[in-house]
Amino acid sequence: MKFTTRMAAALVALGGLTAAQAHNLWLLPSSTVLSKSEWVTVDAAVANDLFYFNHRPLRLDALAVTAPDGSALPVEKAFTGNLRSVFDIKPSAPGTYRVAIANSGLTAIYKDANGQPKRWRGTPEKFEAEVPKDAQDLQVSQSLTRIETFITVGKPSTPAPIGQGLELVPVTHPNDLAKGEAATFAMHIDGQPAAGLEVTLVRGGTRYRDNPEPLKLRTDAQGRFTVTWPEAGMYWLDVDADDEKTTFAAAKKRRMAYVGTLEVLP
Helix, strand or coil, X not given: CCCCHHHHHHHHHHCXXXXXXXXXXXXXXXXXXXXXXXXXXXXXXXECECCECCCEECCCCCEEEECCCCCECCCEEEEECCCCEEEEECCCCCEEEEEEEEXXXXXXXXXXXXXXXXXXXXXXXXXXXXXXXXXXXXXEEEEEEEEEEEEEECCCCCCCCCCCCEEEEECCCCCCCECCCEEEEEEXXXXXXXXXXXXXXXXXXXXXXXXXXXXXXXXCCCCEEEEECCCCEEEEEEEEEEECCCCCCCCCEEEEEEEEEEEXXX
């Protein structure tokens, strides 16, 4: 399973991954369900395979871990190497924690004063200073990306909705998934159900099989989709969406991407 072009644009905010079209990105926790407070290590990478480190690390600039009560959980021993980033967390209070990298960015395509084509990527704050005022044929798009996973200690709780951009809204709890059982989720855009979106689910270990065996689903009128898990393992979830509801005046299109990691137990 490979990135789409819109996913590549969304990655601007995560460090300008120019070759993102050919790779997958993900967060991979060492545990998703804990009976008591314990350390969890999370890997973050952009790679050719799920979940194997063979391309480059995922930047941690926009990393946030949200506790069940909405407070921020500290991240410890964060490190970015040549092939992956890694960090430790220790959830303590019972409930479900959201581990996410979320950010926004802009992409501009234009011609300079000499008519030469140019491409710019960056933050809204840098747009005015770095994109020429006399840019010709200027086209600007806004990108929102959310990459996340969930970790539960003891009794699960319901993660609070984000209400901005493209997000996964659990109907079935994301840490209560098992082989052969059906699970239902919803995709929302700005807090509202998003119908007709294609959902791709891929079980990890693609390096070791010829067919990645993607599961292709589509959200219904309520933004929901249901999957019956064929095998246990870590699953990569990918959803993309476009609209024109930008929050930056110069941008005419908004491109959104959601990537999640879910663990399915035997």
